Amino acid sequence: MAGLSLRCGDCGALLKSVEEAQEHAELTKHSNFSESTEAVLNLVCATCGKPCRSRTETDLHTKRTGHADFDDRTLEAAKPIELEAAPKAAAASGESAGDESSQPEEMVVPEVDSDLLGQLESMGFPTARATRALHYSGNSSIEAAINWVAEHEDDPDIDQMPLIPKDKMTEANKPSLTPEEIKMKAEELRERARKKKEEEERKTEREREKERIRIGKELLEAKRIEEENERKRILALRKAEKEEEQRAREKIRQKLEEDKAERRRKLGLPPEDPVSSKPSAAPEEQKKSFLPVKPATKAERMRDCLRSLKQHHKDEDAKVKRAFQTLLTYVGNVAKNPNEEKFRKIRLNNPTFQDRVGGLHGGVEFLELCGFEKLEDGEFLFLPRDKVDMAVLNSAGSELNSAIANPFFGVL
Template identity: 65%
Template sequence: MAGLSLQCGDCGAALRTVEEAQEHAEISGHANFVESTQAVLNLVCTACGKPCRSQTEVDLHTKRTGHVDFADKTAEAAKPVVLESGSKPEMMDVDPKEEMQAPEVNQQLLEELEAMGFPRARSVRSLFYSKAENLEGAVNWIVEHENDPDIDEELLVPASSLKPALTPEEAKAKAQELVERARKKKEEEEKRLEREREKERIRVGKELLEAKRKEEDSERKRILMYRKAEKEEEKRAREKIRQKIEEDRAERRRKLGLPPEEPKPADQAAAPLAAPAAARPADETKPVQQPKAASKAEELRSCLRSIKQSHKDQDAKVKKAFQTLQTYVGNIGRAPQEEKFRKIRVTNPTFQERVGDLGGVKFLELCGFELDPSGEFLNLAAQSVDIGVLRAADKELSSAITNPFFGVL
């Protein structure tokens, strides 16, 4: 079977023609080529028309562009390899009008072969086809082809195929030309690859931007859902606080011996807690205590809210201050006769750090404490102890400590 390609024995590269083999040899320095019956692949991309000569090139093209459909046109492009040595002139495409002539060979080796008894026609064929530079190579070719039917026929080849031997300068120039051609081809390939890489970078960049946009949209939706849940939780907390206030109000009225409040119409739900003095029944025995307690509780709550809002970024410190104030109020409520619970040194560094720096002195003053003339102590006189105010203070402090929405409502 006729050879359809030349294969480099050093690197395995498949080449279509002798010219490609020469160019490959000039660039790589490889010189071991054999004739192969396997045609060089010609796989053409159906998307962009790029031809690929091997499966490796197909894989690289698919990886760079994503194209996966290829048409196999190997059979259409496969042609027998025309060799400058080792092939017969009858296998070449010869123009009938072209002049045929005997090839020029090494005369000295020709004479030696004839002296050894080989016919002149056989010797000329061996020297022409083997390109041997010594007697041994020519003899080896004769031995390998001695059974060829035309081995003793006179060899005539087209005149155009007899290229004159290149001088060293011409060979060097030819080599430089091949190297330059290979360099330009490599540069063009690198530019093409760079363009493809740039397109890939642009595509990846667009995909990243789209992914980022989707992530931002998802984050916005999550934040909206979170805020909606917060508002619903805040609404429930408000309702719970309102119910607790109603229960406390009813409990205070019960302790004071007042009748339960009648349900208010919807349009009067936001009316003040205490009725005007002129609207109070004449037979109430303690008409002043309820408005007073409610007003004091409101002042205490307002003071705690002010402390919480003034120190939004110091939740732990504010909570510690409220706990300290609750300890002061609780001690007095349990033992109002103990003077040590009713006297606080304002200049104490611990008191200043926990309470004074946050504005807690005002809360203690609302509970009945007074600053002495020296400015060193806060005193609560025994006759000024109001258990109702202390209980209201304790309740407001508990709410401020446990309610996560205290100060933000």
């Protein structure tokens, strides 16, 4: 089978032509070449069309650009090696050179655009790298040269001056693209960059929209939870109001029963028989009427005291509310700092105390229900440390909060 490439015996590189072998020998000083039936790889990137000659080049290209799909066109581009036109390569491979007096082709540095070369050097590129980039990129533009450097920056010979046969220098220096083609290529690159930017902007906008939707859902959920909590609070407040009204009606009913019994006693009549007075009552109701009345708890006595205070000052809502707030402050201070004597001792003749609590009906009585005692001199209300009952103070705080929050407190 005819040889399809030349293999360097020193480094194993495959070269497509005698000219490449000569250039490789000049750059690396390798001189051991042999003909090979293995073709040089021609792997073309399916995305951008860049040809790669080895798996190493494809890996580097994928690393730089992210392009991972390559078309193997090795067999399409493979051609037999022409050895007759390369006496230097034939001699280096150990084969007969024919005429020993023949001279190798003279290798020279290719000519490149001096203006482009100066611009690259002003950017900091070494002269050899800039010359190599301009030569292999077609000597067409700064952008093409920079792209070539970016794709070949890991090449071992990136900073070596390129050499080509003298008779091919003119052909090599010709621009690979006409001015019109360069202009079209630049326009294509600008259009591609514009589309890429638009796609990135659309992607960013989609991400922002997703974030806005997520934040909106979180706000709606937080609002729903807040409304649910408010609804529960209103229901609890209404329930407390109904219970308060029920207790007020029951107290009025008991008061009427007591007044009725007192009038019968004053008139010398026997006590009313519950059975005869309510013949049509159901057995269950009759059973309930004979249940003993439980003594009032301290919390109920506190509630009655606050209700009495409000009823005695029913036309002074602001004054009543301020009294409730002051009592809540006294109770709260003792509950938070039971060891502080200054919170457990109140001067009765203090003008502020008299104006807010002491001068109102039931104010001092409420404090006494909380555990405060009048000292013998009658000048102070004092709560001994050993008589501080947190349960009583908590009940007092609950009753005061209920009285402050309930607009119907003490109405009945």
